[in-house]
Amino acid sequence: xxxxxxxxxxxxxxxxxxxxxxxxxxxxxxxxxxxxxxxxxxxxxxxxxxxxxxxxxx
Numbered sequence: 001x002x003x004x005x006x007x008x009x010x011x012x013x014x015x016x017x018x019x020x021x022x023x024x025x026x027x028x029x030x031x032x033x034x035x036x037x038x039x040x041x042x043x044x045x046x047x048x049x050x051x052x053x054x055x056x057x058x
Contacts, residue, residue, distance in 0.1 A: 004049065006032065011055040014047055021055060022047075 006012055010024045012034065022034035025044060032052060033044045 004030075004032075006049070006052065006054065011037065012052045013055060014045070015051050015053060018053065022052075 004027050006024050006027070008024050008027060012022050012024060012032075014020065014022060014034075021037040022045060023037050024032055025035050026033040030048065032047050032049065034047060034052075035044060036042050
């Protein structure tokens with residue numbers, strides 16, 4: 001059984017801000033720790049799985 005839907009390094013959107021592309025940095029205890037794409041110096045953003053949407057493959 002797969003515990004998490006998104007793997008580390010995956011690109012996702014947050015439902016509250018779909019214009020911002022996030023990269024999954026870490027997954028611990030059902031919480032995803034994300035960084036804004038290409039802005040690694042910014043603090044992590046924290047989301048539950050239900051708050052994230054995968055980036056469509058082009």
